[in-house]
Amino acid sequence: MESPLLSERSRVFDRADPYAVSTYVNQHVGVHNIRLPRYGHPEACLDHRKFASLDLCRISYGGEVRVMSPALENVFHLQILLRGHCLWRRGRAERLLGPGELLLINPDEPVDLAYSADCEKFILKLPNRLLENVCDEQRWQRPGEGVRFLQSHYQLLALEGFSGLLAMVCHEAEASEPLLRVQEHYSQIVASKMLTLMPTNVSREALTSQAVTFDRIAGYIEGNLKLDICSEQLARQASMSLRSLYALFERNAGTTPKIYIRQKKLERIHASLADPNCPVRSITELAMDYGFVHLGRFSENYKSLFGELPSDTLKRRS
Incomplete structure (x- = not known):
């Protein structure tokens, strides 16, 4: 899958030790553990940009790897498969993801992913408070236990306009003179788009009218x-x-x-x-x-x- 999502201008690691990349990801993207085969010497690559309250990441481990985490705590992960394959597991359920497929992980959901050797992903990390703030500004009703997405898997092309929006965000993230206010504006648009395109436990019906009965x-x-x-x-x-x-x-x-x-x-x-x-x-x-x-x-x-x-x-x- 050809993708405009980040470029080498955002390169942090190139042909590096996967465990060094994993340590960096733990600090900036999400707490996890990786398991690598005992044989071979895979070389990992990582592009990363901080974008207002978002984190943008493009990652490949260069070899087969299993990524696990008990939960992501207060962040959401939106992961787009760019190359290779990724096996997602939850309990007895599993699904093999291919290029162009999107995986959405809620904060309280365990992570168990197996990457193929040629797997490359784009990962968008969103803090829980960003989605909550958008709900409050739009006067959408959200449950007390927090915002949750009800579906885990999507075809990226089926989400109208979302691919283009992410491309614009990545382009803005790599701008030579980034503007924080512009980044915050784009971040809110991304969160709003996700809440409208993807099924959630949020009710977007508003009561506001000239005469509420x-x-x-x-x-x-x-x-x-x-x-x-x-x-x-x-x-x-x-x-x-x-x-x-x-x-x-x-x-x-x-x-x-x-x-x-x-x-x-x-x-x-x-x-x-x-x-x-x-x-x-x-x-x-x-x-x-x-x-x-x-x-x-x-x-x-x-x-x-x-x-x-x-x-x-x-x-x-x-």
Whole structure:
């Protein structure tokens, strides 16, 4: 795959010891370990640029190598295969990636990759806070546990305009007189593009309009019950003060936004437990899907609303 993503102007290592390259990657791109065959003397190459809060990296180890990491902590990795092949593993699942394919790794996901001897990759590292800042600026709803991408593999050409955007970013990164403000602007565009092109747990529906009604807010809540929606976020989404939001709920629902949201979550769980056609692996897992982390309190609230424990509802479905 011919690629305009970084050039020799960004060269840090050329035909170097793979372990020296790995040490550098640990410092700048992501914590990992590599395993090399006992035979041969592979020579690694690395191009690297810091770009505002992003890191741009082009890497080849020059030999077969296995790259492993328990997790990437607070960063996302977007990896594009330029040459060769890479075997991705997660548990029992595995996939062989070829040139032009893209791998997206969330911060809490373990990494287990096996590179072919001729493998070359472009890696984009994004900090978690960049994606969160974009969500907040756009007034998109993100879960309390953080932004997560729901799909790991893509064909780069299927992501409209993304390849060209990365090429522009790399060109700007290698400019003779880089401008930080321009770099920050491009970084936000990259994060925004990823959040719109790739499936995530972020809801990009905004409530803002000239006249936000209770029905619109209630519909928004109903469509996003698995998200961690708090009153402050809901007020920002509706472009109204917190006091006005509370008054709207008092007039239309006779309760506070927090209690209303909790009740709707419980109603959805109750419907799932009562429906014999709805697969439920465990009550605990279902409760946590809707944000109930204190299971004792969840059971109390459930019984207060429906007069029985969740386990009783599940038993009655048969």
